[in-house]
Amino acid sequence: MFLFLFYVVLFVVAVASLILAIPLLRRHLVSNPILKIFRKMLPPISQTEQEALDAGTVWWEGELFSGKPDWKKLLAYPKPQLSAEEQAFLDGPAEQLCAMLDEWKITHELKDLPPEVWQFIKDKGFFGLIIPKQYGGYGFSALAHSEVVMKIGSRSGTGAVTVMVPNSLGPAELLLHYGTEKQKEYYLPRLAKGQEVPCFALTSPEAGSDAGAMPDFGIVCRGEYDGQSDVLGMKVTWEKRYITLGPVATILGLAFKLYDPDRLLGKDEDLGITLALIPTNTPGVHIGRRHYPLNGAFQNGPNWGKEVFIPMDWIIGGQEGVGQGWRMLMNCLSVGRAISLPATSVGAAKLAARTAGAYGRVRTQFKTPIGYFEGIEEALARIGGNTYMMDAARVMTASAVDLGEKPSVASAIVKYHLTERGRQAINDAMDIHGGKGICIGPRNYLGRTYQQIPVSITVEGANILTRNMIIFGQGAIRCHPYLLKEVNATHDNNPDSASQAFDEALIGHAKFTLRNTANALIYALFGSHIKDNAPENCAPETAAYYRQLARYSASFACIADIGLMKLGGSLKRRERLSARLGDILSMLYLCSATLKRFEDDGRPAADLPLLHWSMQDALYRLQQAFDEFLTNFPGHIALIWALKALVFPLGKRCKPPTDVLSHEVARLMMEPGAVRDRLTSGIFVPTADGEPMADLEHALQCVIQCSAIEAKLREAVKQHKITDHGDGQIAQALQLNIISAEEAGLLNKLKDLRGRVVKVDDFPPDFGHETRTDTGIAGTIGHVASAAAGAGAAGFVAAVSAAAAAAAEVMESISSDEGGGEEEQDKE
Template identity: 45%
Template sequence: MSIRTSLKKVLPPISVTEQEALDAGDVWIESSIYQGKPDMQALRDIPQAKLSADEQAFMDGPVAELLNMIDDFELGNGKHIPQEVLDFLGKNRFFSMIIPKKFGGLEFSPYANSTIVATIAAKSGAIAVTVMVPNSLGPGELLMHYGTNEQQDYWLPRLADGRDIPCFALTSPEAGSDAGAIPDAAIVTKGEYNGEEVLGLRVSWDKRYITLAPIATVLGLAFKVFDPDQLLGDKLELGITCALLPKSHPGVELGNRHDPMGVRFYNGTTRGQDVFIPMDFIIGGQKNIGRGWQMLVSCLGAGRGISLPAMGVATAQSAFKGTVEYSFVREQFGLPIGRFEGIQEKMADIAGKTFLLEAMRVLTTEGLGLGVKPSVVTAIAKYHMTELGRDVMNSAMDIQAGKAIQRGPQNTLAGGYAALPIAITVEGANILTRNLMIFGQGAMRCHPYLKDMVDLIHSNESSADAEFNKVLRKTVGFSVKNAFRSLGKGYLPFLRESESALPEVRKYEKRVNSISAKLAPLADLSLAVLGGDLKKAELLSARLGDVMSYLYGAMAAIRFYEQRIEDRKLALPYFEYAMQWSLQQADQAIVNFINNFPNTATRGLMRLLTNTYTNSVAGISDDLVRELSIASMQDNSVKDQLTHLVRVTPGDGNDINEQAFKAKHAVAHLLGKVQKALRKEPVVPFISFEHALNKLQEKGVVTADEATKLHDYNEKRKLAVRVDEYTFDMELVPASQTLKAIDGGQNAA
């Protein structure tokens, strides 16, 4: 019995849905990480994505106008998105960013798509979701890639100009993460359509969690097709199939809503019982019966790599902006709260992770802009960028504390805080993505020989044994090289190379290469020892995926720092925090992986090959935390670059915070002068800052012009630190009334 035949008996079979998922998408720079040799030159050679003239005009025109139309607080308190907003979105073709121009679409780049969605998300999660869904996995993308000419010519122009609003229904009460197990079924039969008897499908379905379903006019639907009467051939089960059904089609039920965390985008259910549809409703026609799962997984890139990561970045940038501005303006014990080390620890984490998120957003969309569909990279982006967004938001909530939990128009965090679990849940829940998809797909797609080996193991061809033996020899050679590379870079630091021209980057690039060299033999040994059981060992698989993911993030940060940052000196602490945190996480994942590997002998070999004999990993120093937190409160180009997705509109919470922040920077030298004077000769009683300032002006300590500037700052400060207030019956009280009450009191502002 050959080795291949023996393995065939031992290894579990790969289902059709698993095989199609593994085959979907392309391989990109992540393969070099997996193979132990990060391709830094390829990373640096990727063309920089920039907004085209049309894309910039769209940002400056329709997007800016849309932001001025949105009152997210009112939206959250209402029941519906205002019709004027929906009409504006349709009229200005927000739903057509991925649709080609020849069909009336905008045909924007992935980078522009991400930038637009993120900019809207920083203002309103509900409107961002409404915009992103038609531009993600759904009828538009499926039609572009798989629709017949007739379907494209009819539907795409209507989707582009908003005449039709699409939704796509996959999830059912019985099939969530296991989407391949959907019970929704269609029977091949004949029925009447437009007065004629035609061949078609009689479909029954029960779907939930379907975004835009309550307002959709066209329903994309996934179901399994069965042919009991063998009208199409001798097979009974024909597989998952995708179709488009107009809402007006008899039997289609749409309209009921869910309430996702109080975020007012439209999300709901759709049902149908024995609904007859002609074969023309199938996307791509009858020939695409059974190709639905392949179609879906091959089109996941937009949602996983663009839209949902964009929401994570928007959350982080909004939280970063609001928190550093508040921490600079808000004072306790005579100091800005951003000067206290407990706050600084959180604030540095916010700043460093926001830098990392923007770097990953840019790199991922640049890759998608090349035309590749890297399934592993988009899974990394979806999981880690939404999780990092949650980390940043939680730290921001901790810092802003009481101000953060009081809902109202001035609160810049509450909306994003409520919406975050939504991005984490959809398009493959994050637990599923981390534990099954990143390394599960990564091993099969990034290993140079593994996929061929698995295909040959399950092959019935007569030449399979000979071909398998050839591939096996190559695999052994590959693994031996990986082992020696890991040994060399683990024990001999001078073998760790770097191609960067920047000294501050070289040390980190060497660490990226060293950690990647460790990953390769760990993956090889895991596959050799555990085989098919590795996919069940989710905790181990997730940790190997973490190593890949954090190295991808580190590479993104290197590229961003080298090619996008305007002032590297100002950005250095951000870059260092992002790199140290990413590499620390990768190192920790390796330690945890080895410690928990179930085979003792293999565990010892792993320690030897990777020079991992201790549980300790390099951490982030307190000095860097202090340096970055102070740097983040400066008003400079780096802060602007890391908050560019947050568009301030007059009078909103971000505008109020920003005005106070800039005003304080403008009078910082005068505040120092006032504090020095008050320490020398206190004003007693200290009724308020205004009162003390007037006394100092009377004494000639400050001039009238200086006093005017300080009073102006103080008014902006009071507005920034206030929280929204309501009457007993929860009617909003204007800020002018509450601030007036403070001025008339006897307490310090």
């Protein structure tokens, strides 16, 4: 019986091997039936989804999806560096601009940048950072662009947004890649010199994330333009909102669907999403009203138009650009996500790190710096570790753009995770600062950043959408070595080519899955002993991390494949499962960037606590994401147990950073020196008198100088040598020769600086503004009349005069409001 079963099994294996070895048999008996199943499983892909999938390039994230990342390749990428010209711009105009920015005045008083700042931004070419020199711009690298935005963002959110938008997704970038030569030669020099202020309008009230559903449309027709009749163009109707720089823009980039019912272009009726550049002084364009996003004073607002005629050559790329708008946007959006928002988020995190560390050392409670308390240490360590990893990912992703990549998946990773970690860093810094953080005013260097953080969370793909649908949803198809080929084959209408392409991809996919399944188990069991999983030339302190990442890369590739096979197209709808797989891929990417940063920085031993904290925290998060995915994976309990045994055969071994390590990180952040400077490099650190951050920096230096002197003072108090516990304590210590005159001078200086640091803004009861409780003409007259009651004839006359003036003021206000209402009616 046993021999019979052996021969049966041998026969089955032989037949299966024969079928798999002969392509023709394999295609007809295996691949084609599976292709039919795939076509039923996969949901239909819209044109916008397909263009999103095709957009950008796959970079290091593809290596992570392979299950066997090539670490030598990662470390061989050149160290990102600024040119002398770029550094000079950062040290010159960027530093000058930061010094001109007063975020309290901008947000509280002006609700805009001051006119002199606007002019400085234009005169110094801040709108032309990415525009090539041949068109009058700087032609800066992506890294330099990121550094400029980060520096400004550490000083003023309003200033950062104003500078970053023209250099991000907008007319300049779209023209550079897709504009006609005529469009480039006209617009790019004007944009570079600030003669044009650009904005780009994509989001509609009814179509935010689902841009393919935008109701804005254009109809191809002939019309009159510039005194000429019968001009080929289109009548465009749209309503957009959340458009940054929109209220002050002179050139409007617009996305809309274009239709050609009369076939004037000789194509289909539905031509697809199209982009155009429209001067905002064009008749019918309504622009200028403002939104007010969370106390942000950057210019942002709606715009609309109804049947606005524009000529055909206003389409980006001319007539050849008709219907190519979504492809253009997807390719350019990946670059914007990779630079602008990560840069502002890192600027916020570095601001949090520098100020919270210093404040933790300067501010005392119970005669102890608050940063020495373990609760504060925990928050400080989180700020420091997050900032270290965030900056590593920012620099590596910007350098990918400089290498010619358009990293669509990596850009989504850094957009989501850096904005979220930036939010965490600012929240922690606010907790450390306590009451000083929540009382807004000129001396509060954190409050406005805290208020505006949700803006970065929301724009350029809201974070919930990015995490749940984009990172893995797009990453699985783009980064997987075979999945995109299989998907494309299912949409190939040619039976022969579809069958052949699918067969080749399927066989490669099967080998890929088997290899990663075996590697996942082997690496989980013996990965710490496999030397090939770490590069030969890496730092000894980091070798274990490379091996852990190699192990989890193999596990990720294996589990992702099993998830895709089990769930198919429904994985797209199971957003929480997709998000957890995206978290795993993201942690692998962030950890890779962190290890590369340590190598590029020259392996500074003093930075090891930051490296260890950020790596251990990320690996623990990665482990949790695996566990949550497997726990919630649909299927029989035996399958889930088997998958957990495959990923965690020895149990979950990763631990979060220890208290001892957190203590080391926190102390580094509270000590002036090279580590603190490297961690917060590139942000604006003011030095002018009266600057709150300058006072904080001086106080930190002084508190270090006075550390031993204060210890002497405390000991003298303890021994009852000093009996004065008030302002006379320093004088008494000097009189008793406990401290020298020089030491007394230092202590008095520290006392003054501490007072400035802990000072919180206060205002008159009415915050400096007259209050008027009544509204309307009757209310105003009644208010004035009642105030004059009993004042006699002279008082009555004065009251009537004041009432008349007030009524005129209210009438003027009503007239102004009615005008706004008419504008809204015109919009409708």
